[in-house]
Amino acid sequence: MKRDIELAVQPPAVARPPRRSHFTPARIGIYLFLISAALFFLVPLYVMLVTSVKPMAEIRLGNIFALPLAPTVEPWRNAWQAACTGLECEGIRGGFWNSVKITVPSVVLSIALGAVNGYALSFWRPRGANLLFAVLMIGAFIPGQVMLYPLVRALAAVELYSSLPGIVIVHIVFGMPMMTLLFRNYYAALPQELFKAARIDGGGFWRIFFALMLPMSTPVIVVALIMQVTNIWNDFLLGLVFAGSDNLPMTVQLNNIINTTTGERLYNVNMAATILTSLVPLALYFFSGRWFVRGIANGAVKG
Structure with missing residues (x-):
């Protein structure tokens, strides 16, 4: 009797779902x-x-x-310091240092200007802010080839064509619209209460930017850094047109090595030079990929 009662009060056995295979189509x-x-x-x-x-x-x-x-490793040595890039046979190392001199100021200034523009368009909203943002966005989607001739004439008029400052200015001009969009979307997702509280405490434009906004901008800065370093380091057309013969970047030097027609075509040297040219963007992705994914997850490219 007691056993029958215990059996009666026990919950019915729940049928387990069939085990799914890990190798579904x-x-x-x-x-x-x-x-x-x-x-x-x-x-x-x-x-x-x-x-x-x-x-x-x-x-x-x-x-x-x-x-x-x-x-x-002889092809690597030749690619770095002995391969011919036209009339000179000094390898690709000269182009490497030219790329460094072009990339560093271009990246720093374009990110700085984009951060300030995005901050101003998100919180301060000056008169005509929407029109200014629309103009910047139009500039972001205009093909660069359309702007080559006007930029050549403009830089030649101020005697900056075929110079290091000239190519830096060109990269800043082409990078600023996208950087502004990136930072504006990031700052627009931040709570407005933080900005209002800082204004109540007496914070001005620059004090709020450096003390409040910039410390919170690490994810979007990393995303912007990777984007700009990759775009500027891998650029060929702008460097060929605006840098001048004394400041040719690594990509242009690589093209000169591969297209050299004198003597036997050294495929091992060409491959070594290609890998050397791509090492900086690859290293940047490997060492900061986690921050890049975190920046995307935190809304750095939403909008």
């Missing part, structure tokens, strides 16, 4: 897509790496996927 398709995408980018990188450490005798055999039998 949808998941298999996702894995296949991800593997294909990874191979699409990794296979050319692998070919460049193995070719850059092969002697020319192995490259002439034609097997581009084979590992080097006698690895050598």
Whole structure:
């Protein structure tokens, strides 16, 4: 009797759902897509790496996927300090330092101006702010090729064409609209109460910007830094047109090395020079990728 009562008060057994397989068609398709995408980018990188450490005798055999039998770093040395970039045979190192001199001030000034513009358009809203923002956005989406000739004439008129300050100004002009949009969207997502409280405490334009807004801007600054360094370092057209022969960036020097037609085409040196040119953006992504993802998640590119 007692056992019957205990059985009667026990809850009915809940049927467990059938165990799902980890290898569903949808998941298999996702894995296949991800593997294909990874191979699409990794296979050319692998070919460049193995070719850059092969002697020319192995490259002439034609097997581009084979590992080097006698690895050598001589192509890297030649690419850095001995490859011909036209009439001069000093390697790509000159272009590297030119790219550094172009990229650093261009990135710093374009981000600084974009942050101030975005801050002003988000909180202070001067008269005609919407019109100014619309003009900046139009500038962000105009193809750069359309603006080349007017910029050449403008810089030539003030004697800045084919100079280091001239190419820096050009990169600032092209980068400021996108930087303004980036910072405006980020600041617009911040609570207005913070700004109003700072105004009540007597904070002015610059004091609020440096003491309140700038310390909270780390995520968007990292996103802007990665975007600008990548765009400016990888630029070819603007550097070719505006930098001048004494300030040619690394990408232009790389083009000169690869397109040199005198003598035998040294594929190992070309591959080494290509990898050297891309090292700075790659290193930036590897070391700050976590901050980049955090900046996107925190709304740095929303709007």
